[in-house]
Amino acid sequence: MTDAAPTPDADLARHAVKMAKKKTARDKIMAGKAGEKGLIIVHTGAGKGKSSSGFGMILRCVAHGMPSAVVQFIKGAWDTGERRLLTTHFAGLCQFHAMGEGFTWETQDKARDIAAAQAGWEKAKELIRDPRFRLVLLDEINIALRYDYLDVAEVLDFLATEKPPLTHVVLTGRNASEALIEAADLVTEMTLIKHPFRSGIKAQPGVEF
DSSP: OOOOOOOHHHHHHHHHHHHHHHHHHHHHHHHTOOOOOOOEEEEESSSSOHHHHHHHHHHHHHHTTOOEEEEEOSSTTSOOHHHHHHHHHOTTTEEEEEOOOSOHHHHOOHHHHHHHHHHHHHHHHHHHHOTTOSEEEEETHHHHHHTTSSOHHHHHHHHHHTSOTTOEEEEEOSSOOHHHHHHOSEEEEOOOSOOGGGGTOOOOTTTTO
């Protein structure tokens, strides 16, 4: 004689018990968390979504009425949807500084790229030092660091010694250095599985920019 199949009511009861145990465990974990801290956040990896995630955090700050700022390092010359939205509708809550002049294979001028990156970093330091800003997004700075347009040791020393205690700083771009990853509080790696560019589809507004 086989066992009777569980009834819907029994399944619901088991689910309720399981979720109650999960809630108890979760509440215990949360009870041990207290206080706030300004985080160093890194979005890296070959997959799409690094800048998009950073701009999502900027919009969260805007929604909470928290002043924020963006410094774009490499693709600052692009006319992006994020830039249009923030500068047109939320300039009072988000400063936007497009300091880059395009990817290195577009400018083909290393000295000019270095100068643009250094100017972007000076602006970034100014914004980060200002405690009014809750979050500062350094978009594509990891690329500038990878090409040695900026000194990663200098960037890390500044973040460790001059960043206000409650300011979040988000650094995006592929190939984040191991030193930056080690120093960060939160690191997310975007993994590329499929991308339409490989199928001959160009970058499209609303998706890539």
